[in-house]
Amino acid sequence: MSICLISFFVLFLISLSLFFLSLNFLFFNLVYFIEFDIVSVNSCSIVMTFLFDWMSLLFMSFVLLISSLVIFYSKEYMFEDNNINRFIILILMFIVSMMLLIISPNLISILLGWDGLGLVSYCLVIYFQNVKSFNAGMLTALSNRVGDVALLMAIAWMLNYGSWNYIFYLEFYKFDLEMKIIGGLVILAAMTKSAQIPFSSWLPAAMAAPTPVSALVHSSTLVTAGVYLLIRFNLLISGSLMSNFLLLISGLTMFMSGLGANFEFDLKKIIALSTLSQLGLMMSILSMGYADLGFFHLLSHALFKALLFLCAGSIIHNMMNSQDIRSMGNLCLTMPLTSSCFNIANLALCGMPFLAGFYSKDMILELVMLSHLNMLSFFFFFFSTGLTVSYSFRLVYYTMTTSFNSFSNHPLNDEGWVMLKSMLFLMIMSVVMGSVLSWLIFPIPYMICLPFFLKIFVLNICILGGLMGYLISNKSNLMFFNKSLSNLFMVSFFGSMWYMPIISTYGLMNYPLMTGMKMMKIMDHGWSEYFGGQIIYLNMKNLSQYYYIFQNNNLKSFMLSFFLWIILLLIFI
Structure with a gap:
């Protein structure tokens, strides 16, 4: 049995067991705080701490479920790769780093998982050895180093307290200046990992990684690490000045990525920008103090985003590695099952009623309408939702409805059964898990009472956004859009x-x-070279030529005759 299948079975079984364990913790409201005393010398001890509650266990089960399906998918997707074992081991290291980050109530062990994610993500981004991958990997690594430094500074500031177990201090010391500084540094770290403005550029660049890695990174591991950290630190952030700053930045990120996706033609980059938009949504709802709602959207988003990437990988695989959506079209005839999964994931992303995305996005937007927000943030929330539906419908228009634009002897088919099994399982989860999670996480539902116009406002925004996406794509129908889009x-x-x-x-x-x-030019090849190495070399050369004249054969013969004359003189005297 190959390493892919062994990893798939082990991770899938652990995921199931963790899911049922999280239900047990949720129903009985249990929290386990476990300490391992590793080294103890006199009064100094090194302790490893783990925090097990329903949130960490549920998130771990989702991460492991998606990881197991991605590894199973890679068995066929990476079939031609000679180093597939190395690829699977890198993914397993990635998962272990994420697990360490999830169950850590301690800033030191969080940094271990955090840095592990950064290092392994660099190795995975440069997996296909070419210049573009190397540049993307370096951009990813260096952008994330800013967050690592912020986390190190937060660890240094935690020296003001008795321990690095932040979970003990958040509620009691949240009005301290030191704790506010720690909160600001944690927000900075989370902004780099979750690619908020101005650190957004690394997220589309990381698309240089293989598609299964993109599915894992964009759904439940690397980019969600910052969101998860802010969920844990939410007591410290909510109601402060930093939360207002985070609300503005995350709203701008939502708006920017939604606009960018409507002008992009690379399939993977469109989905990457949609991830960035959803991360902005999670961050903004966290800044308003709704940690449980942000966590709910994090889990539901992980399912349909992983499905989107797996479908995109299958399409790219069959399109002979072409990622341009303009060369696609009419895929619903040649790849019906993949197209069905792709469309369901797209509808879940848009917030189609009764799919996974609807339960979290609709509740978020209705709570935004209930909150005391300014007009700018309100505009960012709702206009970005319209843009989400717009680029999703644009994607469907280019891939499903237009005529096929690639080679006539194309190999498009739906016969990759290993890849299809992963996609079909995630499709079922994307349909079902939204309602299941809403029952589990919110046993007592939010009381949201809105007038009829506001209640259907979200649905109207989605319909308008879908219409806008269709009109932008089908530019020939509207001369107005032709004029505006011609503006380079x-x-x-x-x-x-x-x-x-x-x-x-x-x-x-x-x-x-x-x-x-x-x-x-000025120093190395200029003045320093003239007064340094070159001038010394020239002086030595001139002196050696000068000495050579004196040491010529004439002088040697004179010296030899003088030496012989001295010897004769000594003999005869």
Whole structure:
């Protein structure tokens, strides 16, 4: 039996057991805090702590479920890879790092999992060895280092208290200046890991990784680490000035990524930008103090986002590695099962009633209507929801409804049964788990009382967004959109995430590299070279030529005759 199947079975069984264990913890309201005393010397001890409650156990079960299905999917997707065992081991290391982060109530052990995620994600992004992957991996690693440094500084500030187990201090010391500084550093760390503005550029760049890795990263592991950290630190953040700042930044991230996805033609990048939009939604609802609702959306989003990436991987696999949606079309005829899963995942992302995304997104938006928010944040929430439906319908238009635009001898088929089994299982979960999770996490539902107009406002926004996506895609129907889309600056500005990838690559590297080149010309190849190595070399060469004249054969013969004359003189005297 291959390592793929063994890993799949083990992770799937552990996931099931953790899910039922989390139900037990949820019903009986249990929390287990376990300490392992590793080293104890006199009064100094090194202790490893684990926190098991319904939230950590439920999140771990979801991570392991998606990971097991992704590994099973990789068995066929990465079939031609000679190093598939190395790939599976890297994914397992990734999962172990995430597990350590989830069950840690201690900032030191959180940093271990946090750094493990950053390191292994770099290895996975550069898995396909080429220049683009290396650049993307470096951008990912260096962007995440900012958050690592922020977490290290938070650990240093925690020295003001008796221990690094932050869970003991949040409620009692949340008005302390030191704890506020720690909260600010944790928000900065979470913003880098969850790719909020201005650290957004690494998320689409990380699409250089294999598609199963993208499914894992964008659903339940790397990008959700920042959201999970803020869920744990929510007592500290809610109601403070930092929460208002986070609300603004996450709203801008939602808006920016939704706009960018409507101008993108790379299939994986569109789904990556949709992840960024949903992360902004989670962060903004966390900044308003609804930690349980943010966690609910985190879990439901993980299911349909993993399904979206797996379907996209299957389509790319069959399209002979083409990711451009303009070369697709009419896939519903050639790949009916994959197309069905893809459309269900898209509808769940849009918040189609009674699918997984509906229960969390609808409740979030209705609570936003009940809250005392300013007009800017309200606009960000609802306009971004419309943009989500817009780019989803645009994606469906290009992949499903238009005529097929690739080669006539295409190999499109639905015969990858290993990949299909993973997708079909996640499709069932995407349909069912929204309602199941809402019953589990909210045994007493929120009382949301709104007038009829506001109650159907979300649905109206979704319908308008879908219509807008269709009209933007089918540009020939509207001359107005033709005129607006012909504006190159607008398309390039919105389509390139407000130039953030350019700022964080060329903007950071261009001036230091130019300065280095000028310094090299002036110093290394200029004055320092003239007065340093070159002038010494020339002086030594001139002196050696000067001495060579004196040491020529004439002088040697004179010296030899003088020496012979001395010898003769000594003999005859």
